Amino acid sequence: MVRNMIDPSAAPAGTRLLYSGNEAVARAVWESGVRLATAYPGTPSTEILETLALYPDLTAQWGVNEKVALEAAIGAALAGGRAFCAMKHVGVNVASDALMSQTLAGINAGLVLAVADDVGLSSSQNEQDSRYWGRFAHLPVIEPADAQEALAFTKMAFEISELFGTPVILRMTTRVCHVKTLVEVGERKEPQERSFIRDPRRWVMLPVHAREMIPRQFEREKALSAFGDTSELNTEFPGSDRSIGIVSSGPAALSAREAAPDTPLLKLGFSCPLPLERIRAFAQSVDQVLVVEETEPLIENELKAAGLAVHGKDVLPRTGELSVPLIRSAVARLKGEPEVASEASEAAPSLFPRPPTLCPGCPHLSPFYSLSKLHDKVIVSGDIGCYTLGAGQPWRSMDLCTCMGASLSMAGGLSVAKGPGDEDKSIVAVIGDSTFLHMGLQGMLNLVYNNANVTVLLLDNRSTGMTGGQEHPGTGYNLYGETTPRVDLVGLVKALGVPEDRVFEIDPYALPEMYKTLRNETRREGVSVIVTNRPCVLTSRHKAGGALTVDEDRCTGCGNCLAVGCPAIEVVRREERVLASGKTRELSFVRIDSAFCTGCGVCAEVCGPKAIQPLAQVKAGALETEGA
Amino acid sequence: MSTLADRASGSEKGAAMTDRVTNILLTGIGGQGVLTAAELLAATAVAEGFDVKKTEVAGMAQRGGVVTSHVRMGQKVLAPAIAPGEGDFLISFEVAEALRAAPMLRKGATIVVSDLVMKPPVVHQGLFPYPDDPVAELRRQGWAVRAIPARAIAERLGNVRLINTIMLGGLSDLLPFEGAILRAQVVDRFRVRKPALAELNAQAFDAGRDACLAGV
Numbered sequence: 065m066v067r068n069m070i071d072p073s074a075a076p077a078g079t080r081l082l083y084s085g086n087e088a089v090a091r092a093v094w095e096s097g098v099r100l101a102t103a104y105p106g107t108p109s110t111e112i113l114e115t116l117a118l119y120p121d122l123t124a125q126w127g128v129n130e131k132v133a134l135e136a137a138i139g140a141a142l143a144g145g146r147a148f149c150a151m152k153h154v155g156v157n158v159a160s161d162a163l164m165s166q167t168l169a170g171i172n173a174g175l176v177l178a179v180a181d182d183v184g185l186s187s188s189q190n191e192q193d194s195r196y197w198g199r200f201a202h203l204p205v206i207e208p209a210d211a212q213e214a215l216a217f218t219k220m221a222f223e224i225s226e227l228f229g230t231p232v233i234l235r236m237t238t239r240v241c242h243v244k245t246l247v248e249v250g251e252r253k254e255p256q257e258r259s260f261i262r263d264p265r266r267w268v269m270l271p272v273h274a275r276e277m278i279p280r281q282f283e284r285e286k287a288l289s290a291f292g293d294t295s296e297l298n299t300e301f302p303g304s305d306r307s308i309g310i311v312s313s314g315p316a317a318l319s320a321r322e323a324a325p326d327t328p329l330l331k332l333g334f335s336c337p338l339p340l341e342r343i344r345a346f347a348q349s350v351d352q353v354l355v356v357e358e359t360e361p362l363i364e365n366e367l368k369a370a371g372l373a374v375h376g377k378d379v380l381p382r383t384g385e386l387s388v389p390l391i392r393s394a395v396a397r398l399k400g401e402p403e404v405a406s407e408a409s410e411a412a413p414s415l416f417p418r419p420p421t422l423c424p425g426c427p428h429l430s431p432f433y434s435l436s437k438l439h440d441k442v443i444v445s446g447d448i449g450c451y452t453l454g455a456g457q458p459w460r461s462m463d464l465c466t467c468m469g470a471s472l473s474m475a476g477g478l479s480v481a482k483g484p485g486d487e488d489k490s491i492v493a494v495i496g497d498s499t500f501l502h503m504g505l506q507g508m509l510n511l512v513y514n515n516a517n518v519t520v521l522l523l524d525n526r527s528t529g530m531t532g533g534q535e536h537p538g539t540g541y542n543l544y545g546e547t548t549p550r551v552d553l554v555g556l557v558k559a560l561g562v563p564e565d566r567v568f569e570i571d572p573y574a575l576p577e578m579y580k581t582l583r584n585e586t587r588r589e590g591v592s593v594i595v596t597n598r599p600c601v602l603t604s605r606h607k608a609g610g611a612l613t614v615d616e617d618r619c620t621g622c623g624n625c626l627a628v629g630c631p632a633i634e635v636v637r638r639e640e641r642v643l644a645s646g647k648t649r650e651l652s653f654v655r656i657d658s659a660f661c662t663g664c665g666v667c668a669e670v671c672g673p674k675a676i677q678p679l680a681q682v683k684a685g686a687l688e689t690e691g692a
Numbered sequence: 693m694s695t696l697a698d699r700a701s702g703s704e705k706g707a708a709m710t711d712r713v714t715n716i717l718l719t720g721i722g723g724q725g726v727l728t729a730a731e732l733l734a735a736t737a738v739a740e741g742f743d744v745k746k747t748e749v750a751g752m753a754q755r756g757g758v759v760t761s762h763v764r765m766g767q768k769v770l771a772p773a774i775a776p777g778e779g780d781f782l783i784s785f786e787v788a789e790a791l792r793a794a795p796m797l798r799k800g801a802t803i804v805v806s807d808l809v810m811k812p813p814v815v816h817q818g819l820f821p822y823p824d825d826p827v828a829e830l831r832r833q834g835w836a837v838r839a840i841p842a843r844a845i846a847e848r849l850g851n852v853r854l855i856n857t858i859m860l861g862g863l864s865d866l867l868p869f870e871g872a873i874l875r876a877q878v879v880d881r882f883r884v885r886k887p888a889l890a891e892l893n894a895q896a897f898d899a900g901r902d903a904c905l906a907g908v
Binding site: 210242245318319322323388390420450453626629635 | 721722731734735738743744745746747748749755756757758769770771772773775776777778788789791792811812813814815816817818819820821822823852
């Protein structure tokens with residue numbers, strides 16, 4: 065699939081293109097002569113590697129998780145080839161073991177780690193600020209504000225990496241990654257050729273070696289700080305009103321400029337180590353300093369620690385994006401001016417929500433329908449992927465979800481420490497294929513090793529679904545769409561020690577079997593694993609069947625099919641009916657939108673009066689009747 | 693290295709423009725083509741010499757959730773996103789979604805809204821009501837509303853996928869550049885990717901434009 069697409073390296077230097085930050089970083093990686101680029105998909109970083117797959121002259125690889133992706137990149141950088149690794153903010157938690165020690169050893173050829181923060185949590189479980197890693201790991205942090213800077217700064221990051229012999233963190237946010245703007249692309253430049261340097265004292269992190277590296281790390285940090293004080297990555301914008309000066313970084317700096325165009329602004333593109341002397345000089349030129357940073361008060365606290373009286377989170381929010389009106393009102397407050405009222409009207413009055421939901425024909429529908437029917441008998445330990453939507457309506461069948469792979473290990477803990485009132489509840493863990501291979505294997509092994517009482521639902525849709533259907537070792541294809549050995553998940557869990565008779569491969573469209581197997585296994589001691597085997601409906605691996613339809617004469621309005629949660633099922637009419645018992649019941653008569661129906665048949669399985677039929681069959685029947 | 697400072701002067705062609713940035717919001721449901729429409733709008737503005745920033749919240753919103761794109765165009769565009777209360781135009785591909793996005797607009801802003809109704813599963817499940825007459829509610833709130841019978845037009849032209857093009861046609865006379873330029877951009881895109889649909893999309897664009905003018 066990737067092979068047929070346009071090669072973006074064909075755009076000559078000087079061409080101006082509408083690029084997202086992610087596309088710009090990819091171009092810069094190619095222009096910098098990188099040999100290996102790795103990543104694990106994660107919003108908002110995913111498109112960097114997807115774009116890199118279109119470029120020649122380099123190898124791009126999905127890593128199984130962020131740790132191995134970074135380790136592969138480190139290996140390449142030590143071998144002498146420039147290397148690049150991308151991940152979302154929470155990915156660094158996974159990769160941090162490698163990061164925290166490689167920072168001591170340093171690198172050979174340039175290594176840039178692009179980290180994409182989800183400021184405002186549009187698609188993540190937390191809002192952690194990746195700039196901390198720079199302080200924690202003693203690494204330089206570079207912060208582009210838009211796509212043009214993303215291109216320029218990435219190239220600079222490789223130069224800095226080699227100049228100081230250190231990995232460099234390129235900190236992006238959603239409003240850099242996913243914002244398209246005009247980008248002038250540059251020339252590809254071959255980096256200096258390097259080979260592996262055999263030097264165990266440098267690369268083998270024995271305590272005796274590591275201890276020697278620590279003073280060098282501090283020296284490096286000092287040199288980086290001096291570099292930051294004069295770096296062209298830090299830019300000052302003049303302003304006539306010197307009652308306030310703004311220190312800012314990333315896209316918030318652009319919003320600050322728009323909010324207060326007459327206020328002097330020091331924009332930090334090289335924000336760690338903090339260019340303290342540069343900031344001191346700037347602070348002396350204005351009456352008071354306002355730090356505009358998303359999300360944590362990092363620069364603010366470091367400046368306060370350095371003895372500078374600055375404002376920041378006292379007038380600005382500590383979470384979410386810093387929009388123009390927020391900054392405008394913070395500036396007004398500091399100046400003692402009346403705040404300009406925002407024109408934003410009141411929030412829409414009581415409009416229905418439209419949360420994301422599972423797709424029509426999604427193979428996760430029947431497992432979650434089954435779990436919802438067992439609702440009072442189970443505690444469901446969930447994981448990260450599309451199936452986290454099972455926590456929502458109408459299933460409400462996920463009770464916890466923390467981080468990648470945690471469903472299995474946390475389920476083990478739940479099964480050991482169930483409290484009073486929960487004794488009769490079974491523990492179910494739900495995890496998808498990509499997440500299982502990312503960080504679930506160890507949890508699975510832990511369940512078996514410790515003889516836990518947990519039923520595992522391994523929802524294999526042969527795709528990293530939530531991020532847009534990326535490949536992984538369980539799909540049998542790599543980033544380029546080339547075939548690779550496909551992991552046999554059923555064989556794998558057996559190899560981890562789950563007994564032969566406790567592993568079930570189930571067609572999720574066969575709802576009765578799905579439900580029965582789940583119910584039976586939750587009643588048993590030990591570990592069971594139920595692996596589903598239908599592909600994601602949004603991938604080319606899915607083949608839709610003929611649409612279904614509702615026979616109006618047969619539909620009794622019972623609403624059972626609505627509990628499946630398929631978005632193709634719509635209510636056409638509601639009626640109140642008094643039952644023989646005297647109670648009233650609301651009936652919901654339905655239709656199926658044939659444009660969305662994939663013919664999976666799960667709704668037909670729960671339809672008592674057999675009102676749901678293949679559309680083709682009903683049409684053929686109607687023709688026959690007409691003909692007769 | 694091109695930095696913010698180098699570019700602060702803006703593009704040459706844009707030099708004749710006013711300083712004001714035009715903020716356009718596009719809203720709809722994942723899969724409706726909101727992102728493609730925003731992309732077309734941004735590409736047209738770029739071709740006309742504007743500085744442009746285009747952004748949206750993607751990710752989980754793809755799964756039947758709300759998708760909102762921001763397109764900002766002007767001589768020089770700084771902030772990446774449109775702040776609440778600063779939108780100049782809203783183009784809504786689903787009728788009730790205009791109500792959700794309207795608080796993003798400034799007073800006196802214009803809403804171009806499709807008649808398409810797409811009720812989410814939570815409404816079908818009886819958990820929440822769907823508003824009776826979203827267009828009337830928008831008018832009651834005081835917005836300048838241009839309601840476009842996009843679904844009816846698309847059905848008349850024989851392809852429901854034309855709704856995007858119809859809505860872009862509806863917006864075309866409100867932009868800071870000639871609507872004909874956007875039309876050419878849309879038709880060219882089809883000419884390259886799906887030539888059989890180019891003529892049909894040209895008709896859809898014109899029908900949307902006419903409906904918008906009629907609906908003032």
